[in-house]
Amino acid sequence: MEAIVILPLIFLTIFAIFQIGLLFVARNTARRAANEAVLIATVEGGSMDAARAEGKARLDRAQGGGTMPLLSDYTVDVSQEGDTVTAVVRGHAVSLVPGIPMGVTMTATGQDQGWVPEP
Numbered sequence: 001m002e003a004i005v006i007l008p009l010i011f012l013t014i015f016a017i018f019q020i021g022l023l024f025v026a027r028n029t030a031r032r033a034a035n036e037a038v039l040i041a042t043v044e045g046g047s048m049d050a051a052r053a054e055g056k057a058r059l060d061r062a063q064g065g066g067t068m069p070l071l072s073d074y075t076v077d078v079s080q081e082g083d084t085v086t087a088v089v090r091g092h093a094v095s096l097v098p099g100i101p102m103g104v105t106m107t108a109t110g111q112d113q114g115w116v117p118e119p
Contacts, residue, residue: 034089038085055089
């Protein structure tokens with residue numbers, strides 16, 4: 001009789017642990033892509049288009065061609081305001097429970113390191 005109550009709780013706990021792990025990995029993947037996009041945009045000769053392409057390429061590589069991607073429906077937005085570059089990666093982490101969205105948004109910011117001539 002006790003197993004009827006305890007086993008579902010154990011399975012639910014294990015399920016929750018796996019879901020939290022998948023969400024954690026998806027957030028780290030998005031954070032790395034945002035950081036890489038900012039890095040590409042802030043180096044000398046970097047551009048917003050190159051940064052956006054590198055962020056998307058990093059996310060594509062992280063998927064590994066698997067049947068269940070870590071981050072789906074992702075977008076990489078890179079913008080520059082003054083000498084500050086901001087990259088925002090948005091997507092959806094894998095959800096083990098159908099119908100429950102697991103949105104992921106990670107932002108990285110950096111200063112433009114463009115070449116400045118000496119006086």
